[in-house]
Amino acid sequence: MKDETRMIRLGAAPETLVKTVGPPIQRGSTVLMPNAAALYDDHQVTYGRQGLGVQATLCDALAAMEGASGVTLYPSGLAALTGAMLAVLKAGDEVLVCDTIYKPTRRFCERVLGRFGVTVRFYDPRQSPQALVGEAGPAVRMIVLESPGSLTFEMQDVPAIAALARARGILTLADNTWAAGYLFKPLEHGVDISAQALTKYVGGHSDVFMGSAATRDKGLLDALEAGIIHLGWSVSPDDAYQILRGLRTLPVRLARQGASGLAVAEWLAAHPQVVRLLHPALPCDAGHALWSRDYAGACGLFAIALTPGPQSAVDAFLDALKLFGLGFSWGGFESLAIGCDQQLHCRDHLRDYPGPLIRLHIGLEDPGDLVADLAQALAVYASHAG
Numbered sequence: 001m002k003d004e005t006r007m008i009r010l011g012a013a014p015e016t017l018v019k020t021v022g023p024p025i026q027r028g029s030t031v032l033m034p035n036a037a038a039l040y041d042d043h044q045v046t047y048g049r050q051g052l053g054v055q056a057t058l059c060d061a062l063a064a065m066e067g068a069s070g071v072t073l074y075p076s077g078l079a080a081l082t083g084a085m086l087a088v089l090k091a092g093d094e095v096l097v098c099d100t101i102y103k104p105t106r107r108f109c110e111r112v113l114g115r116f117g118v119t120v121r122f123y124d125p126r127q128s129p130q131a132l133v134g135e136a137g138p139a140v141r142m143i144v145l146e147s148p149g150s151l152t153f154e155m156q157d158v159p160a161i162a163a164l165a166r167a168r169g170i171l172t173l174a175d176n177t178w179a180a181g182y183l184f185k186p187l188e189h190g191v192d193i194s195a196q197a198l199t200k201y202v203g204g205h206s207d208v209f210m211g212s213a214a215t216r217d218k219g220l221l222d223a224l225e226a227g228i229i230h231l232g233w234s235v236s237p238d239d240a241y242q243i244l245r246g247l248r249t250l251p252v253r254l255a256r257q258g259a260s261g262l263a264v265a266e267w268l269a270a271h272p273q274v275v276r277l278l279h280p281a282l283p284c285d286a287g288h289a290l291w292s293r294d295y296a297g298a299c300g301l302f303a304i305a306l307t308p309g310p311q312s313a314v315d316a317f318l319d320a321l322k323l324f325g326l327g328f329s330w331g332g333f334e335s336l337a338i339g340c341d342q343q344l345h346c347r348d349h350l351r352d353y354p355g356p357l358i359r360l361h362i363g364l365e366d367p368g369d370l371v372a373d374l375a376q377a378l379a380v381y382a383s384h385a386g
């Protein structure tokens, strides 16, 4: 063999691998098949886009956590929501989407689904399950839930909606990112597809995008898998490994961040500059009874309404924070804050709150330090709000 040929064959994958704690990260677009017959064998992995060992290991782990028979992976959380809808909706269908849905999911429903002949109606999540499902017309194919909403935290009676919808042959899809597939398990409560942004708590380190959709239904799993194949979506093995690494510490991070979040929220509840807490784990919250009934805990994401003040005072409060980063994501180890009012205008129902809304994500820092930071920033707010 000439050097050019030898060089192509150098460094090929070893026949066997030693056993490590995590799965090996195997990178590959081309998959070498053992023989000619295997090339067209649908039961074998023939191309890397379908995902290799580490992606399959992650799917199995997520399925075990969510009580699913199968899980599909997407390049982002948003793609999991849009992918699940694209996989099952068709022209002529109507989809009912909760008004508090993550804004880019709403944008997809408004700008993309309509082009494919799917009608979208945004419903008030405070509506009773009976009214929501009872008033659904014959074209309604799917109800999309997000409980609690990730900006204003209204709770929905997910089991009741899922049961009524199933009786009518309507599918339910839940964005379960707040509960991370761990604090609440939608499939155990009758939901057909449980989707989440693994980017948030499961990844846990604010450095990787991924989404998942989990189901117990064989027909739906086939549809979700076909949707991914048709759209050509793929997730990298390195990203899948990162998510799997995050999954192992999810319970301890959630326990700590949920407890710190509650401690900070309770302190805020007594602050004169705070008029309302939007946190379903607090007894004062309208969704508390549903949360206590269905959830095993809380994560570290909630919102507060401040005493009325101009946007300039809200900006001064945010700019005064030293330990909270200003950023749109959540679920990582670090504390974050955003103002929310700019995101409420697109809603059909839930726009009015008693004052400017701030969303806080409580990280793994010491909660006392976070409270001290909030105290000094609220003093700045008071001086600007007048």
Ligand SMILES: Cc1ncc(COP(=O)(O)O)c(C=O)c1O
Residues within 6 Å of the ligand: 076, 077, 078, 079, 102, 150, 175, 177, 178, 196, 197, 198, 199, 200, 209, 210, 211, 328, 329, 330
């Ligand atoms: C509730 C919710 N769902 C979905 C997403 C989308 O996740 P990703 O950023 O991975 O697309 C987000 C992101 O902020 C979110 O907050």
